[in-house]
Amino acid sequence: MRKKIAAGNWKMNLTLQQGNELVKDVLQNGKPTDVEVIFCVPYLYLKDLNELVREANGFYIAAQNLHEKEKGAYTGEISAIMLKHLRIRYCILGHSERRQYYNDSDAILKEKLNIAYQNDITPIFCCGESLEIRKSGKHIEYVINQLKNTLFYYPDKISGTIIAYEPIWAIGTGETASPEQAEEMHAAIRSELSKKFGENIAENVSILYGGSVTPANAADLFSCANVDGGLVGGASLKAEDFTRIINSF
Numbered sequence: 152m153r154k155k156i157a158a159g160n161w162k163m164n165l166t167l168q169q170g171n172e173l174v175k176d177v178l179q180n181g182k183p184t185d186v187e188v189i190f191c192v193p194y195l196y197l198k199d200l201n202e203l204v205r206e207a208n209g210f211y212i213a214a215q216n217l218h219e220k221e222k223g224a225y226t227g228e229i230s231a232i233m234l235k236h237l238r239i240r241y242c243i244l245g246h247s248e249r250r251q252y253y254n255d256s257d258a259i260l261k262e263k264l265n266i267a268y269q270n271d272i273t274p275i276f277c278c279g280e281s282l283e284i285r286k287s288g289k290h291i292e293y294v295i296n297q298l299k300n301t302l303f304y305y306p307d308k309i310s311g312t313i314i315a316y317e318p319i320w321a322i323g324t325g326e327t328a329s330p331e332q333a334e335e336m337h338a339a340i341r342s343e344l345s346k347k348f349g350e351n352i353a354e355n356v357s358i359l360y361g362g363s364v365t366p367a368n369a370a371d372l373f374s375c376a377n378v379d380g381g382l383v384g385g386a387s388l389k390a391e392d393f394t395r396i397i398n399s400f
């Protein structure tokens with residue numbers, strides 16, 4: 152069964168001390184028992200923060216990226232094996248900022264998925280179209296293609312994977328996809344999963360919406376039949392806002 156998930160993507164924000172306080176506050180504020188909360192934090196904080204949530208039920212720490220190779224001469228990079236050994240079980244892959252600024256192409260993301268799966272790391276796999284593509288009316292076809300070029304190569308692993316639909320025009324812009332726009336895309340993704348891999352698998356993939364999720368719009372988005380939660384950037388940096396989002400299901 153698919154899970155309800157509120158994931159916070161801190162990106163390159165907060166000091167370790169600020170992050171610590173934020174996680175502590177969110178833990179203290181609590182969450183519905185059937186909601187999973189994932190903090191996607193800078194690499195440097197993984198160990199400390201993982202320790203902080205270790206005893207809290209349903210709270211997890213995730214990385215925001217990993218390298219596609221197992222190991223080697225890749226100065227400054229972090230491998231899936233390193234994450235596994237820190238007991239990190241989730242990792243964002245394919246965020247549009249990584250696709251845009253760091254050359255995370257579909258071909259590289261296919262490799263990143265492979266190495267993540269090999270190391271028992273569940274991807275939070277991002278997809279989403281630009282404004283130009285949205286305006287052309289080809290957004291569904293485009294996003295399904297992103298998945299076909301990457302995730303769909305791993306039929307045995309897809310069950311349990313988290314997909315995050317994040318239209319690029321909605322990320323950090325304050326412009327959110329309407330619940331209808333989100334539901335249209337999420338339903339299309341699930342239907343494609345079902346067609347290719349069967350209904351059981353399709354029902355076991357949580358599809359999150361991301362892009363200017365706030366306490367004010369979360370409930371409407373999360374009430375859509377195929378929206379299983381959110382990947383939240385800016386609004387995950389304040390304990391009060393993120394808590395309200397976590398409690399919007």
Ligand code: PGA
Nearest residue numbers: 322323362363383384385
């Ligand atoms: P945002 O970011 O909520 O600040 O729009 C979402 C994301 O990039 O994951």
